Amino acid sequence: MIMNCTECRDLLSEYLDEELSGPVAAEVRQHLCACERCQKDLTAMGRMAAAIKALPEHVPNAGTILRISQIAHKSVAPPQEAAFGPVLTLENLAAYLRVDPDSLDAYLDEIPSFEIGGKLLFRKQSVEEWIERRERTSVAQRVDLDRSRKPFVDPIDRGGVVWQTSGEN
Amino acid sequence: MSDISDEELMMMFQCGNVHAFELLFERHRTHLFNFIYRMLDRNRQDSEDLLQEIFVKLIKAKDLYEPKAKFSTWLFTVARNHCLNFVKSRRYLEGRVTVSLDEDPEEDKERLIESLPAKSSGSSEPERREVTDMIERAISQMPPNYKETFILHAVQGFSHEEIGDILKMNVATVRTTYHRARRLLMDQLGETFPGERG
Numbered sequence A: 001m002i003m004n005c006t007e008c009r010d011l012l013s014e015y016l017d018e019e020l021s022g023p024v025a026a027e028v029r030q031h032l033c034a035c036e037r038c039q040k041d042l043t044a045m046g047r048m049a050a051a052i053k054a055l056p057e058h059v060p061n062a063g064t065i066l067r068i069s070q071i072a073h074k075s076v077a078p079p080q081e082a083a084f085g086p087v088l089t090l091e092n093l094a095a096y097l098r099v100d101p102d103s104l105d106a107y108l109d110e111i112p113s114f115e116i117g118g119k120l121l122f123r124k125q126s127v128e129e130w131i132e133r134r135e136r137t138s139v140a141q142r143v144d145l146d147r148s149r150k151p152f153v154d155p156i157d158r159g160g161v162v163w164q165t166s167g168e169n
Numbered sequence B: 001m002s003d004i005s006d007e008e009l010m011m012m013f014q015c016g017n018v019h020a021f022e023l024l025f026e027r028h029r030t031h032l033f034n035f036i037y038r039m040l041d042r043n044r045q046d047s048e049d050l051l052q053e054i055f056v057k058l059i060k061a062k063d064l065y066e067p068k069a070k071f072s073t074w075l076f077t078v079a080r081n082h083c084l085n086f087v088k089s090r091r092y093l094e095g096r097v098t099v100s101l102d103e104d105p106e107e108d109k110e111r112l113i114e115s116l117p118a119k120s121s122g123s124s125e126p127e128r129r130e131v132t133d134m135i136e137r138a139i140s141q142m143p144p145n146y147k148e149t150f151i152l153h154a155v156q157g158f159s160h161e162e163i164g165d166i167l168k169m170n171v172a173t174v175r176t177t178y179h180r181a182r183r184l185l186m187d188q189l190g191e192t193f194p195g196e197r198g
Helices: A005-016 A022-034 A036-053 A062-075 A090-097 A101-107 A124-149 B006-014 B018-039 B044-060 B071-089 B105-115 B128-140 B144-155 B160-167 B171-192
Strands: A114-116 A119-123
Touching: A005 A022, A005 A036, A005 B171, A022 A036, A036 B128, A036 B144, A036 B171, A062 B018, A062 B044, A090 A101, A090 A119, A090 A124, A119 A124, B006 B018, B006 B071, B018 B044, B018 B071, B018 B128, B018 B144, B044 B071, B071 B144, B071 B160, B128 B144, B128 B171, B144 B160, B144 B171, B160 B171
Parallel strands: none
Antiparallel strands: A114 A119
């Protein structure tokens, strides 16, 4: 049975997308070979499909993107940096100082601490004071080191002040 | 991170990796926005609001995602449901052709053709922008079930199988709906593209 234009037109969309079974596609093809009108309809449908594929892409505005990003960041709990209480365990202290707990062994004699029930504890305020002392010591050591490295300077250039390297008379 | 699948990124986000979400967001936000934009008849402000709502919902419900579902399918399912609820709640169809999902699509077709903008003046080479606008308007005026299927396949590029997952329809129904939608567009826009109508 030869396909008519109405039947063909109803199948053009599937034919264009190659979704027809072999025999049905063959019938459509046979009709198209003999029918210029349906050929043009197929061409028009193809062009419309291409125009639809080429529709412009719309982009969300930067403000929306930023807001969503901020919400995502807020939704994720920060790493374990919760405020430490006034008394720290050894593990808390390592986390607070951001060091490996094993590396604290060398400093346990100098970090202020106290013991309860065999457990070593550290008062956070005392630890902070110890940190401040270490900072001051560290700065003083750097200053001394810096001085010891300065070359002898002709007193004429220094307005009469003479810096001497260590060990020099 | 660019080689990591969407599903893996989602699992990383579930574990607290916000950068995984950033990458997922970057990959899908434009694609999703275009779907929402056309589902809401090119209303930009509403589309921006809905995009934010959908991603906020994703962020808050991230632990509900299971990797057995393809991420894009899951995302568009959430988006599609949001769009439908939004349209219904805002009485979005006021002033437009009111079409119920229960109505006969063939009856809808007659009503749709009457409501569509006037056909092109017959110029054989309309400006590209005018053609784009005509296509967009014609899509926006489609019955809802035709519109979502057509947008997902013809514009967004989803396969019929993926659309079936998103819309919870069998694939045969998706195909039938899509081809009917395309024929509907051809009835209105055929003269815009050189071809002979009988």
